[in-house]
Amino acid sequence: MSEFSLSREEGIARGERALVVLPDRGDGGSGGARSVEARLEEAEGLAEAIGIDVVGRRAFRIRQPRPSTLFGKGQVEELGRLAEEHEAGLLVVDAGLSPVQQKSLEEGTKAKVIDRTGLILEIFGERAATAEGRLQVELAHLDYQAGRLVRSWTHLERQRGGFGFLGGPGETQIEADRRLIRDRMAKIRRELEQVRRTRGLHRDRRQRAPWPVIALVGYTNAGKSTLFNRLTRAEVFAEDLLFATLDPTMREVGIPGFDKAILSDTVGFVSNLPTELVAAFRATLEEVSSADLILHVRDIAHPDTDAQKADVETVLASLGLEEGQGPPRLELWNKLDLLAGDERNAVLAEAERRDDVFPISAVTGENIESLREQIGARLSKGNIVHHIRLPASEGSRLAWLHSRGEVLESRMDGECLDLAVRLSPENWTRFQSL
Structure with a gap:
């Protein structure tokens, strides 16, 4: 933050040893149709995306979430023992925690604690490369941090004697920081509103220009950036890493029947994407709603591909793009190269029966030239x-x-x-x- 500084106890150092902890409520919880193991694996991937050294992971069955700690008393004690045994100074809890729960867990386990929202914010903060991206991340983080200020000032006096209209110094400092946060958030919102207006003008110009716009969307690590590079022959950062792409990128792409088209790569979605981030990135995600064609890239080899699709559809619906509304869509079943035998044949047979999906491998280039023709046909449909x-x-x-x-x-x-x-x-x- 440029105008003030907070003692961010959830600040994370690369290489820090951590335990990944999943509160399992037994009904799928916020993880929906995903298995416990799949949810643990994704949480570990999120942690490793910013260089955390995950030394263990564990799921705890939660029958009745405790308001103060989320976990039961015995589970908190066990978490403390596990952290000590693994020499882990950080607990990554794959769930949303209230400020009270986060503070109580830190006191009970003698380790730093970060929840899923805080972890995703850390990733976005590290990956933001443009001024707009940094503003969006800062706004989301300020929104998240505002409710946690009390944790930074527990060492100060909370009450004092004297006149009734005077609070203690700790209380005064908290109020001062809250005011600074509110002022900073208002300033960022004004700047992002200007970004939104500028994007709107650019969209209007593109719509008057003779080039269709194609938007890539999909779950994080589904292969969007690899496909983007394959289609545009660009060199956008693409790696087997969650949230490898954060800032949107647009490049020219050759499509049969068109002089040229514009391909837009967007931030990857994830289950339980923090509401603060959805709100902050709305200006960027609005690019999707103005596209001529949406390509939904799916990792068809992933065991939770259907659940990932549902998460992407949820975020699109929050933008007013429910199924059947907005620009036409084509599902790209990516990572065919990871399938073999009967599994691969079943996927290809299913794709053959449907006209809304197209199987590809962005890594090997399988079916990419046919995809260009398919995109051209979709863009020309109804001509x-x-x-x-x-x-x-x-x-x-x-x-x-x-x-x-x-x-x-x-x-x-x-x-x-x-x-x-x-x-x-x-x-x-x-x-x-x-």
Whole structure:
């Protein structure tokens, strides 16, 4: 934070030894259809994404969550013993914790404690590369941190004698920091609102320009950035790592039937994405709603691929893009290279029966050229042939037609051109407004 500093007890050092702990409520809880082992594995992956050394992981059955500690008394004592045995100074709890629960667990286990929201915020804070991304992360973190200020000032006096209208110095400091946080959040929101307006202007310009926009969405680590690089021949950071991409990237991509198109790579989604982050990244995610086509990249080889799809759909629905609304979608069943034998054959057979999915491997390039043709066909769906007569001097409108539509016939008639052009309904409307 640029205007003040807090003693962030949840600050994490790379290489710090940690235990990953999952409170299992027995009904799937916030993990939905995922197995306990899959949820532990994802939590470990989140921790390792920022260089934490996970030395153990454990699930604890929670029948009745305790308001003060979440875990039972005996479980808290066992957590303390496990942390000591593994020489772990950090407990990563794969659940949301209240400030009171976090503080009580730290006192009971003698270790630092970070919950799922705090961990994801740490990852986003490390990965944000642009000024906009850093603002979005800071806003989300301030929102999260505001309720935890009391933890930073427990060493100060909470009450004092004297006049009734004077509080203790600790209380005064907390109020001062809360005011600073509120002021800083208001300033960031104003800056992000300007970003939103600027993005809106850019979207308006793109819609007037003769290029369709294709947005990649998907669960984190589904292979979006690898596919982005494969399609655009770019070198966006892509690694087998959760949240390898944070800031959105746009590049030109070649699609049959189009002069060019724009491909947008977006931040990966994850189960239980903190509400603070969804709100902060709304300006960025709004790019998806204005796309001409949404490509939902799925890791079809992952055992929880269906649950991951449901999480992505939940985030899209929060943006007003429920299934069947907004831009058309195509599911890309990625990572075919990780499947073999009957499992691979079953996936290919299922994809063959459906017209809303397309199997690929972004790593090996399998079916990528066919995917380009499929994208072109989707973008051209519903196109109608229009017969247009243009003065030969109107080169810019002619270029627009060539780049946005498919010119089937062109014939000179005196000083005019007679054209037969296949255009989408949207582009026909745009052409008429030029």
